[in-house]
Amino acid sequence: GNSVTQMEGPVTLSEEAFLTINCTYTATGYPSLFWYVQYPGEGLQLLLKATKADDKGSNKGFEATYRKETTSFHLEKGSVQVSDSAVYFCALKSNTGNQFYFGTGTSLTVIP
Amino acid sequence: EAQVTQNPRYLITVTGKKLTVTCSQNMNHEYMSWYRQDPGLGLRQIYYSMNVEVTDKGDVPEGYKVSRKEKRNFPLILESPSPNQTSLYFCASRPTDSKFSYEQYFGPGTRLTVT
Numbered sequence: 560g561n562s563v564t565q566m567e568g569p570v571t572l573s574e575e576a577f578l579t580i581n582c583t584y585t586a587t588g589y590p591s592l593f594w595y596v597q598y599p600g601e602g603l604q605l606l607l608k609a610t611k612a613d614d615k616g617s618n619k620g621f622e623a624t625y626r627k628e629t630t631s632f633h634l635e636k637g638s639v640q641v642s643d644s645a646v647y648f649c650a651l652k653s654n655t656g657n658q659f660y661f662g663t664g665t666s667l668t669v670i671p
Numbered sequence: 672e673a674q675v676t677q678n679p680r681y682l683i684t685v686t687g688k689k690l691t692v693t694c695s696q697n698m699n700h701e702y703m704s705w706y707r708q709d710p711g712l713g714l715r716q717i718y719y720s721m722n723v724e725v726t727d728k729g730d731v732p733e734g735y736k737v738s739r740k741e742k743r744n745f746p747l748i749l750e751s752p753s754p755n756q757t758s759l760y761f762c763a764s765r766p767t768d769s770k771f772s773y774e775q776y777f778g779p780g781t782r783l784t785v786t
Contacts, residue, residue, distance in 0.1 A: 591773050602675075602761055602777035603714075610773075648713060652773050657721060658729055659704070659775065663713035 561586045565649045565662035572639055572669050580634040580665045582623075582649035590651040592616075592625055592632040597646045597664070606634075606647070639669045673698045675778035677762050683784045684752055692747045692781050694762030701767040703745035704729070704775070705737065707758040714761065720745055721767065752785040759783075 566581040584590065591610045595603040607616030612627035621636045632649060649662040675696045684690055696703065704719035706729075716729030720739040734756055736748040745764075749756060762778040 593773075595777075602779045603763075603775075604777070605774050608774065650714075657702070657719060657727070658716055659773075660716075661706075661714040663711060 561590070561651060561653050561656075561658070561660045563649050563651055563660050563662040565647075565665055567663075567665070568646075569666040569668060572667070574641055574669055574671050575638045576669075578634070578636040578639045578643075578667070580647055580649075580667070582632045582634065582662060584630050584632065584649075584651050584660075586630075586651055586653050588653050588655035590653045592623070593650040593652075594621070594623055594632070594634050595648040595650060595661075597648065599645070603648060639667075641669045641671055643667060644669045673776070675762055675764055675776050677760075677778040677781050679781060680779065681782045683786065685786055686753055687751050690749050690752060690783075692749075692760060692762075692783070694745045694747065694778060695743050696745075696762075696764040696776070697743065698764060698766075698776065699742065700764035700776070701742070702775075703739065703762065703764045705735070705745070705747045706761045706763065707731065707756075708761060708780075709758050717747070717760075752783075754785050757783060757785050 562585045593608045594606040596606045607618040609616040609625035615624045646664045701722045705717040706714040715731045718737040720726045760781045763775040765775040
């Protein structure tokens with residue numbers, strides 16, 4: 560089956576610290592992988608995506624690389640800001656179906 | 672402005688009283704979907720629709736109904752709500768053309784409380 564596992568939160572970092580949020584997946588076929596971000600009181604927004612192995616998605620200083628050999632899509636940012644405080648969701652869509660599968664979300668708080 | 676809208680944003684109701692949460696998108700997307708978000712469980716897909724008159728169950732469809740009579744609208748119906756349906760609900764849409772890489776656009780959410 561299809562599933563996404565991401566690291567438990569909450570995560571609290573100081574401004575300018577390095578961020579890693581781990582995400583691993585199980586999927587049938589060749590999935591597309593996504594990171595979504597949810598700011599307080601808002602809906603989810605696409606942060607970045609990768610549609611095939613070894614692709615790197617990037618946006619707003621965040622990066623994630625689609626690693627088929629380790630079935631992972633870890634989110635990284637070199638220097639976080641207070642404005643990055645949000646909940647981050649890893650997600651996948653298998654190429655053999657039309658459903659999306661989300662992880663449980665990781666809450667990030669960045670303190671000045 | 673391209674957007675997905677949901678109404679109401681907040682709703683408190685009692686067990687057994689039928690309710691409908693509306694969802695509308697102005698992007699001419701074929702695909703629409705409903706999710707519920709619960710602490711520790713993330714987002715779980717309730718139903719999705721690939722186009723008008725085509726709907727399919729997601730992971731947690733029990734207790735919900737949907738319909739897709741028009742491309743822009745995808746209402747979520749709870750015929751007899753129960754307290755375990757207290758949750759935050761999101762509607763989403765996306766084009767089905769794969770060149771758009773399956774990016775979904777989410778509505779602002781509906782906070783439902785069933786007492």
